[in-house]
Amino acid sequence: MERRYDIDWLRVIAIGLLLIYHIAIVFQPWAMFLAFIRSENLSTNLWKPMTLLNVWRIPILFYVSGMGLFFAMRKRNWSELIKERAKRILVPFLFGIVAVTPLHMFVFQKYYNMALNYYPHMGHLWFLGNIFTYVILLLPVFLYLKKAKNIRVKLFLQKLMAYPLTPLLVTVFFIVEVIAFKPTNFALYAETWHGFSLGFLCFFFGFLFMYIGPSFRQNVLKWRWLYLGIAAILFTIRFILYATEAPGYLTVMESNSWILAIFGFCHKYLNKPSQLLSYLSTAAYPVYIIHMLVLYTASALILPLKFPVYISFPLLVVITFIGCFIIYEFVIRRINLLHPLFGLKWNFKYLKRKKKQPLATKTVDE
Numbered sequence: 001m002e003r004r005y006d007i008d009w010l011r012v013i014a015i016g017l018l019l020i021y022h023i024a025i026v027f028q029p030w031a032m033f034l035a036f037i038r039s040e041n042l043s044t045n046l047w048k049p050m051t052l053l054n055v056w057r058i059p060i061l062f063y064v065s066g067m068g069l070f071f072a073m074r075k076r077n078w079s080e081l082i083k084e085r086a087k088r089i090l091v092p093f094l095f096g097i098v099a100v101t102p103l104h105m106f107v108f109q110k111y112y113n114m115a116l117n118y119y120p121h122m123g124h125l126w127f128l129g130n131i132f133t134y135v136i137l138l139l140p141v142f143l144y145l146k147k148a149k150n151i152r153v154k155l156f157l158q159k160l161m162a163y164p165l166t167p168l169l170v171t172v173f174f175i176v177e178v179i180a181f182k183p184t185n186f187a188l189y190a191e192t193w194h195g196f197s198l199g200f201l202c203f204f205f206g207f208l209f210m211y212i213g214p215s216f217r218q219n220v221l222k223w224r225w226l227y228l229g230i231a232a233i234l235f236t237i238r239f240i241l242y243a244t245e246a247p248g249y250l251t252v253m254e255s256n257s258w259i260l261a262i263f264g265f266c267h268k269y270l271n272k273p274s275q276l277l278s279y280l281s282t283a284a285y286p287v288y289i290i291h292m293l294v295l296y297t298a299s300a301l302i303l304p305l306k307f308p309v310y311i312s313f314p315l316l317v318v319i320t321f322i323g324c325f326i327i328y329e330f331v332i333r334r335i336n337l338l339h340p341l342f343g344l345k346w347n348f349k350y351l352k353r354k355k356k357q358p359l360a361t362k363t364v365d366e
Contacts, residue, residue, distance in 0.1 A: 007067055023313065023320060026038060041309050055186060058127070066202065066204060090128075099341075104293040111300045133196075145211055154213075161212060181197060
């Protein structure tokens with residue numbers, strides 16, 4: 001079965017950008033409204049490049065998650081798939097709610113001399129809860145597509161992919177979504193009905209694009225510059241005319257244009273294996289789970305020093321990334337008991353040794 005290395009790279013890059021995005025929030029005047037530790041030295045200019053990211057950084061992760069489910073379904077039946085997704089997503093989600101997200105809120109409370117209270121909450125792990133819910137809700141549809149003997153719909157979609165901008169037709173559904181939920185800020189995805197419904201659409205169409213087959217890849221590869229041009233024009237309009245918060249119908253078109261362009265360029269340049277990708281693709285998930293704790297701890301240590309933003313921002317970026325990978329490499333990766341709690345494979349050594357022991361009372365078929 002074909003391995004899509006460009007999709008793996010997309011996941012890694014998107015999570016890396018997510019870390020930088022969250023670090024930039026520290027230097028915004030409204031950071032505390034999101035329960036982020038806020039720097040006394042602020043920089044609204046730092047946020048300007050973030051406005052280019054914020055309309056597609058989370059949607060593209062939902063797309064990639066839907067694509068990942070397509071590949072997971074190729075070698076699993078429905079029960080195996082639910083079991084695998086529960087291990088991979090539900091267990092880290094529930095563990096994170098009670099043991100990870102309360103820790104960074106503890107740092108927040110201590111930094112601002114608040115009463116120290118423990119309370120389980122989703123925090124940044126809301127994304128995992130959404131993904132597992134989408135799997136359960138959409139699995140019957142995906143199983144039907146996988147097993148359907150009548151492939152006329154698939155062939156029709158494949159023919160449509162021969163034309164430019166065909167993938168952008170899905171934007172119609174996204175326009176309906178923003179009209180229905182009327183988000184005051186498009187990028188408010190966390191724990192909102194807008195974020196849930198938007199992620200639902202991205203997850204579904206991510207799966208569908210992979211279901212269509214090579215014709216989708218050929219489309220975004222051929223027309224990647226066109227998608228990039230559309231996205232750049234719409235971003236310019238949003239930035240100049242609407243102070244970065246354009247009407248929803250323009251924003252979703254810009255968002256999907258960026259995403260399709262990124263798919264095209266990643267397939268062109270990143271669809272190849274490497275040892276670095278092998279390491280990063282495994283590390284990305286645990287890093288995502290722990291990054292807020294590392295960021296809050298780094299902020300509590302660096303911000304009291306009152307460095308100017310041009311020093312403290314890159315310093316926080318370096319410390320957060322290095323801190324996350326140190327915890328991953330020397331703690332999570334090396335302690336097998338922690339693997340299932342952070343979405344890694346359940347590969348306990350004693351179980352492997354037990355499986356290798358021959359059992360005289362059982363046949364090979366058993």
